[in-house]
Amino acid sequence: SQKIEQNSEALNIQEGKTATLTCNYTNYSPAYLQWYRQDPGRGPVFLLLIRENEKEKRKERLKVTFDTTLKQSLFHITASQPADSATYLCALTLYNFNKFYFGSGTKLNVKP
Amino acid sequence: EAGVVQSPRYKIIEKKQPVAFWCNPISGHNTLYWYRQNLGQGPELLIRYENEEAVDDSQLPKDRFSAERLKGVDSTLKIQPAELGDSAVYLCASSLDTGNTEAFFGQGTRLTVV
Numbered sequence: 014s015q016k017i018e019q020n021s022e023a024l025n026i027q028e029g030k031t032a033t034l035t036c037n038y039t040n041y042s043p044a045y046l047q048w049y050r051q052d053p054g055r056g057p058v059f060l061l062l063i064r065e066n067e068k069e070k071r072k073e074r075l076k077v078t079f080d081t082t083l084k085q086s087l088f089h090i091t092a093s094q095p096a097d098s099a100t101y102l103c104a105l106t107l108y109n110f111n112k113f114y115f116g117s118g119t120k121l122n123v124k125p
Numbered sequence: 126e127a128g129v130v131q132s133p134r135y136k137i138i139e140k141k142q143p144v145a146f147w148c149n150p151i152s153g154h155n156t157l158y159w160y161r162q163n164l165g166q167g168p169e170l171l172i173r174y175e176n177e178e179a180v181d182d183s184q185l186p187k188d189r190f191s192a193e194r195l196k197g198v199d200s201t202l203k204i205q206p207a208e209l210g211d212s213a214v215y216l217c218a219s220s221l222d223t224g225n226t227e228a229f230f231g232q233g234t235r236l237t238v239v
Contacts, residue, residue: 017167019167056216056218056230056231056232056233058230059227059228059229062227104167113158113170113173117165117166118166
């Protein structure tokens with residue numbers, strides 16, 4: 014069956030360190046992958062999109078990698094801040110664009 | 126510019142009662158999505174509209190759920206009758222099209238069925 018896996022355990026890191034979140038998938042051939050941030054009681058907010066022919070994408074302190082051989086995306090936040098504390102969701106879109114699948118998200122806690 | 130607007134923010138109903146949620150997408154966005162999110166889980170797609178046409182409703186429990194998007198703008202999602210298991214957050218999102226563009230989400234409606 015098709016699956017998107019994100020670490021269900023919260024990631025706790027110290028302010029200033031780099032946070033790395035993982036998104037693994039099986040039995041999909043995604044055209045592109047997106048990362049969203051979700052705060053409690055709010056809807057997800059788009060952060061970054063990376064296409065299957067791209068290896069890496071950066072935006073300010075954020076970096077996403079996409080390895081279609083490993084079927085994995087890594088999401089990095091450098092110089093993390095307490096304000097980065099939230100749940101981060103990855104979402105895959107398939108080539109025919111009619112399916113849009115979310116992982117269950119990983120909660121990030123950045124301690125001052 | 127206003128984002129995606131949903132109402133109500135919260136709704137508590139007794140089981141077997143009907144309930145409706147409303148969504149106003151971002152102006153000019155052709156694609157509209159309804160998602161359901163259970164606690165600790167990611168959003169699950171219920172239905173996707175391209176303008177006024179429902180192009181993907183394979184995950185919509187059609188025995189009790191219905192949706193419409195009048196004139197390709199606002200949308201309503203209805204549950205009748207509601208069951209205890211329907212308690213969740215219902216999220217509406219919109220995007221320019223279904224291609225490689227980001228989706229903008231509303232704040233969601235938290236439904237509690239008692």
